[in-house]
Amino acid sequence: MIPNAKGLTDKLGLSFDVVKTHKFADFGNIMRGMNTDEQTLLQMYINQGYDLFVSRCAEGRKMSKKEIEKIAEGRVWTGEAAKKIGLVDILGGIDKALEIAVKKAKVEGYTVVGYPDRKNVLQELLNSKPGNYIESRMLKSQLGDYYNGFSMLKNLEKADFMQARVPFELNIK
Numbered sequence: 787m788i789p790n791a792k793g794l795t796d797k798l799g800l801s802f803d804v805v806k807t808h809k810f811a812d813f814g815n816i817m818r819g820m821n822t823d824e825q826t827l828l829q830m831y832i833n834q835g836y837d838l839f840v841s842r843c844a845e846g847r848k849m850s851k852k853e854i855e856k857i858a859e860g861r862v863w864t865g866e867a868a869k870k871i872g873l874v875d876i877l878g879g880i881d882k883a884l885e886i887a888v889k890k891a892k893v894e895g896y897t898v899v900g901y902p903d904r905k906n907v908l909q910e911l912l913n914s915k916p917g918n919y920i921e922s923r924m925l926k927s928q929l930g931d932y933y934n935g936f937s938m939l940k941n942l943e944k945a946d947f948m949q950a951r952v953p954f955e956l957n958i959k
Contacts, residue, residue, distance in 0.1 A: 788814070788820060788828075789816045790816060790818070790819045790820075791816045792817065792818050795817055802817050809823065810823075810824065813827070836860065840854050840858065843858070847872070847873070857872065857873060858873065865877045884898065922937075
């Protein structure tokens with residue numbers, strides 16, 4: 787499902803001008819519905835992805851693509867249903883998959899590392915430059931409603947790419 791905010795923007799009386807150098811440059815813009823070319827392109831990507839998935843399933847299951855397509859029918863199956871129809875051998879999550887992969891690869895002494903590393907608020911506070919957290923809280927209390935705009939401008943200073951932006955911030959409440 788692709789979001790489309792056209793009805794909302796029409797109700798609010800908002801309109802948008804677009805400058806682009808390619809007909810798909812604003813593909814996925816939620817401020818309008820998709821045109822026929824975009825729908826065709828998206829369907830092509832979906833078809834390619836499904837074909838790749840079926841090919842890999844067929845290879846992994848040592849079956850033909852036709853056999854997989856007949857079983858799978860282009861649907862999403864629960865693990866239990868997929869096991870019943872022969873699309874999977876064993877039920878389990880990432881830990882079970884890792885256990886099987888390690889056995890098949892005959893690996894010993896491995897380490898699992900998750901990316902990106904999750905940080906909690908305390909870690910971020912401890913790892914931030916001294917004063918940054920307190921500084922931002924003080925600024926927020928002093929600037930009030932203007933803090934979001936100020937913060938956006940500070941972040942733009944760090945951007946290393948060209949941007950086209952409207953000279954205001956829209957907050958719908």
